[in-house]
Amino acid sequence: MQEAMIKRAKELLADGTVNRVMGWKKGEFAYDITPAVFDTAEELEQDFVCDDLTQANVSKYLIKESRKEGRILAFLKPCDTYSFNQLIKEHRIIRENVYVIGIPGGPKIDVEKIKAKGITGILSVKNEDYTLKIETIYGTETMPFYEAISGKCESCKSKKHVVYDELMGEEGDVLDSNRFDMVEKLENMTAQERYDFWRGELSKCIRCNACRNVCPACTCESCVFDNPASGISQKAAADSFEENMFHIIRAFHVAGRCTDCGECSRVCPQNIPLHLLNRKFIKDINSLYGEYQAGADTTSRAPLTDYKADDCEPSVVHERGAE
Amino acid sequence: MQVNNDFQPVIVAFCCNWCSYAGADLSGTNRLNYPANVKIIRVPCSCRVNPMFILRAFQKGADGVIICGCHPGDCHYTSGNYYTRRRITLLYSMLDFLGIERNRTRLEWVSAAEGAKFAAVMNSFVDEVKKLGPNRRLEDLRCRKQ
């Protein structure tokens, strides 16, 4: 696929359809892949990469890129197209300036999962018939492919591209995913158990803002948490409350806008399952106000800027099972 | 559950100007008693209540937060309370998800004519929060009174 992508990108550069290509660039090892903009065929030949370890969602970069001169080619995985569409809806990306090629999605491999097996000194990772062959400085290691699947791909919601100018590979379907299982598991716990779970997770937060800054829904010119005039700006969580505050407000601000791309949890250096907060909102919205998938289209009214006269009362929360 | 009678919870009530604040006034005019723990903040519409305000109240030492607005369909601004209802439902659900006691938060519709309801709601909410005891799960320790 990578070769075909480079070939197609070079064609589109050559015929003037686009003047730049948004993709990913090889790193020092197998896994340290960086989103990058390529201007020439030579650069593409040299550095372009799109393999099992290429996870980053590049939609957010297109906010800026689509405002530059000329048109940019962007390779988007199915999940990335949802983010892209949502950004179109919010008038953040200028659609005409992006040429979208839909590429097949995952499952992608997360190197963290390989490292968690105690494998270190990783030089290269190859998928040989669903067995990963990992070259390390200490020799060759193997592990089953499925044990290294990235968290965001484990509960993939859709293999369908919701927006593209052309497709490479076959189009997939919206999947019946198990993505709410963990949310449900938490819902079925007692309040004390939930409290303990989240305290354990959120207390790890170092407020590096990686989740926020990578999030394609967090596109404010100035975040409330960076703006001293907001009264809640913080540079660090000086108390457990502030850890809660940051993550609750962030989840609330992206509620109805989060496409569940999973980048927040992927980039968290402390492995906090932040996507569960967003998924909780998605699950609530689906069950209380009707199925809604942010980014599935560019016209529908978002659940929090919409209402029905007979919406449920907040007492639905209070009437749930015992605390 | 053990009820600590000495515990005097701090209750913040956000009331919309057109219905609930007037309802609160009416409950005063009719001399209907409710505990002094309840302190009202006047907002133009319940939809002015930002989730940040609710969290801020808990941070700074509130033990319960209640939002009151016009009945659905009666909003002075036509649709404000409908947005409130969605936002607050989701927020309360999230707080519950994080294990924060769900009875510390409430949303009630109180019209300008419902002075008696206002007093009844406040009485029951204060009782509820008293049963729960001080807010510990969503407090900022730095703000705890020495």
Added chain:
Amino acid sequence: MQRIGVFVCHCGTNIAATVDVKAVAEALSHEPGVVISQDYQYMCSESGQDLVKNAIKEHKLTGVVVCSCSPRMHENTFRKAAASVGLNPYLVEIANIREQCSWIHKDIASATDKAVILGKAAVAKVHLNAPLTAGESPVVKRALVIGGGIAGIQTALDIAEAGFDVDIVEKEPTIGGKMAQIDKTFPTLDCAACILTPKMVEAAQNEHITIHSFSEVSDVKGFVGNFTVTIKKKARYVDETKCTGCGLCTEKCPMKKVPNEFNMGLDNRTAVYIPFAQAVPKVATIDPNYCMMLKNGKCGICSKVCSVGAIDYKQTDRFIEQKYGAIVVATGFNPIKPDKYNEFAYSICPDVVTSLELERLMNAAGPNGGTLLRPSDKTHPHTIVFVQCVGSRCDDEKGKPYCSKICCMYTAKHAMLIREKYPDTEVYVFYIDVRTPGKNFDEFYRRAVEQYGVHYIKGMVGKVMPRSDGKIDVQASDLLSNEQLHINADMVVLATAIEPDKTARPLATMLTTQMDTNDFFTEAHPKLRPVESATAGIILSGACQGPKDIPETVAQASAAAAKAIGLLVKNSITCNPCVAHSDELMCNGCSSCEKVCPYGAITYQDKEFRMPDRTTAVRRVASVNPAVCQGCGACTVACPSGAMDLNGFSNSQIMAEVDAICK
């Protein structure tokens, strides 16, 4: 540094009996920024206000906190007082220590503590208050009246009388509305047409009034003083400016089997028609559902006979745009169709009619030329049963929960008219209650019973069954004698509930006005502002606001006109300064705020900005029209970045109050 004055009111003993006002004043004097803290017997009195004014001058106050009764009571009083000595009125805050403190608490210690906290919250807020200046927006000196019934006509005439231009938009080909269909009016029994038609003519001839008949409002933009309305002039296939209303086309039209809606479908009209003789404008209209020419291009007779060449088969809907300063809604009512009530056999028996149908049956211009005959066999009815509250005061979904108000009186009128004209006819009225409040109303009803011998029976009609001999068996219960009755009737008249016109709901959405669950427009205040809607500049006239009889409708119509005139005489209106505003540097143009704004006050524009890194960029940013914004604050919460904030209730002000309360 702020210089804040705190003024604690005793309100006689209203506050002072439960709150230690001196302690409150003392406690608040220690708050940061407070330079003077005083208490006084009656702060709202002349001398109390002077105390505040003098303190503002003497201590050069930058903010004032009055601890007193509800701000809903005296906020304006103290704001005016402050303004009179040069302090911006929006630098005054009220701490409500009466309704929300002294009146609800009995224990002095806890009430005093609470009063101090409420005072601290107000001080904390006033620290962040900004001087606000109410903006002004110009008023377009023209009014729109939607609906051309008696309500709309009266409102338009009164507005025109004051010298302002006013347009009437009427969806039917003629103005006149329901009153034009009515035969006689209660309680005077004078002829409806005789008193209505002169008014219709007056409206048509008034130089200030423009009538857009056969037209609808299709879009409303703008705000009080400056509405832009799009009016759809539906194609009537007749050039209004040429048609003289001679009626020749209607005589010659071969399509004569069109149900005549003016006569409630009890007779027929032609495809090209003038609804009734006194129609205004007296212009023909072609019904495209029946016209052979419009349907299949075969006919064209009307065009041939028209001597002025007014027929225009190619006419299409036209849209005109007009600016208005005020809009009066007078969309009126309709009787409900009683076909859901199987027990009354309305759908299966032609001799079961509604009251409005009876009006037409008795009207000289009606299908029978004014002689009351049964619709089925055109014979004279000898026994007539009136059924009250059909669909009114109804618990189930078939009807309406409210009392339709006018039925008791018009039924008395009908009964009386029938007994007067046809003394051999027995008239029975089945009622739940007879409600006749109103000038000369109860006397009128008593005349029906006492003078005209109408049989009023308190009870319910259980079943109406048409019999094979043409008679109608009416089964009913007499609640007073507790007997079951069978009446062998010739006709049954149903006093059906009235409901708002179906066009009202979409109109309310366009106007951003509120409606109740029954689709009646909601007034701004049920007692004190009964003719205005809560949306500034939208005024209510007639039955669109609730069931009304003619005198009440006319009274409200004139009241609505007074409100419209009150607006139009102003050159500009003062806007509420507590409105939202967007910080363009923070706005990311996502449109969340725009979507939740009930007034359409937020628009977006692409603006060029100098970015922090010294480049320029075009960004889409929100801006709020302060004249349209009503200050609800929905947008401020929808905005994730906090770019949107609300004057007078800013994020920081509310959080300062929260902090002060939670201390």
Added chain:
Amino acid sequence: MLKIAASRLNELFDAIAEKQTLYIPVDREPNTAEYKKYESGMTMSSALNTVRSAKDFFFPQTENLAEFKVEGKSIEVKDIRQENEDFVVFGVRACDARSFSILDKVFLSEPVDSFYKNRRDHGTIVTMACTKPAETCFCTVFGIDPTVPEGDVSVFSDGENYFFLDRTEKGTEFVKSVENFLEEGDAAKLAQVQEQARSVIKKLPLAGLSTDSFGGDKLNEHFNSEKWAELSEACIGCGTCTFVCPTCQCYDIRDFDTGHGIKRFRCWDSCMYSDFTKMAHGNPRTSQLERFRQRFMHKLVYFPANNDGEFGCVGCGRCLAKCPISMNIVKVMKALEVK
């Protein structure tokens, strides 16, 4: 050399913890370690390093500096220092151990940061020699020998035993305080383990990285380099690299209104943030390119310029592993390298 059998390590921990607070790295998840206050029964992590560095012990992410008690119009200043307790950090790697001396240059030079100094004075650092470095390791580039870490006490493992080498006065005192748990041991196998580690270190993929192109005198070569645009292009401006970095030492001081007073605290700041060093007129570095450049110029040019050629990086590799977009100091050095 004094040693303790690996099986008896927890006995030693229990003994230390009895006298003072002890922190050891423990596994939170497989191969994800964090320092925790030792409680009896905890197992020391075998992971190469912790996600967060050990700088927290001397320069915590947030630290209260003072409290102002406010009552009405009166303000009273209260001393709320909390950094006066002795503690031991066990298991610090060579890279982090070197980071302390870098931080010392910042915080212990005049004017001395008394909060930092107090914590330094009260802390004993027990380091642990590396035996199995990762692909992201490049400490040797900065002259660090991970097989012989600095610290008050260095500990070496041969798989069966832990050997103790006291290197400072404080270290000697520490070893003395636990000497009845230690015994003289044969370090022959240790030398073998060390030799093996050194041979791996030589072969590490980043071992060839050179600092020759960098240093205090290289300002003009790099500041205006065209490479910064491309390098910073993907940077999302988060603070992950600075917060996991053992040598990043920027902080902000803020006041928090508690309702009954003000708590003045300092907290880590990141030069990657758009509001870093924001002043009345705005931020002096207005683009992400400038912020990005600042971080790497600081580590590779400005810091050595002010600190006798010492670079502001210890090659721990944390930013390589944690950067959300995998841009890091190694890629920057390679791109800017003058060949």
